[in-house]
Amino acid sequence: MDPSSGAAPGGSAGGSPGLRIDGATLATMVAHCLGAYPEEGCGLLVGPEGSGRVVRCVPTDNVAHSAALYTVEPRAHLRADRAAEADGLAVVGVFHSHTHTDPYPSPTDVAQAPDPGWHYVLVSLRHELASVRSYRIVDGRVEEEDVTVLPDGSGGSPGSI
């Protein structure tokens, strides 16, 4: 499976630069979701704040251990947050998989989306090829944004997993 194959551009969020991620980081994200299957896989996205660029993804345990729910392991979140800050970066979003549904935020995702500045990335494993979409969720309103896949080595930090 080519993990980047599903990362087609979606509708552009108004004025947002969209999400820019290199192929290796994208592959890490999708591989983690496949590894977590049949449970939902999840993790955090790290990059320069406000840039739309993701330089690393930090797969985390899904403490909900469910095929229909995810909760990022809180201590892993704290570690990711500190590590990002130490590198002059920030946690800028979260990814999780939908194992049997399309890559669109569910009512649960929207209700629990904590941060209007974050990128909410969905990895759908519903079909043979994983598909990846990114959204902004502001005041309960969901807007898809473009996902641009950058060549590997285009500024990813050495800390990329």
Added chain:
Amino acid sequence: MPVEVRLPTLLRPAAGGQATLSVEGATVREVLESMGAAHPELSSQLLTDDGALHRFVNVYVDDDDVRYLDGLDTKLPGDAVVSILPAVAGGAR
């Protein structure tokens, strides 16, 4: 002796834009209550009307989630750092 409290980006506007606060308190509850007294907007974001920790908020003492310690009654050593982050959750359901 005050402890350092680190706020997530999302809560900083409710604390006058500050990223860290120096707050007096011997337990997590005392610290959150003092913060709430100084910054009332923070209070409703952190604690429910019943005084429990909001489920969408994670509070840590140093490296540990207080839900795995003594919750809001967790005692704070003098050099403790209290970190607050949003709980990140959702799902297909």
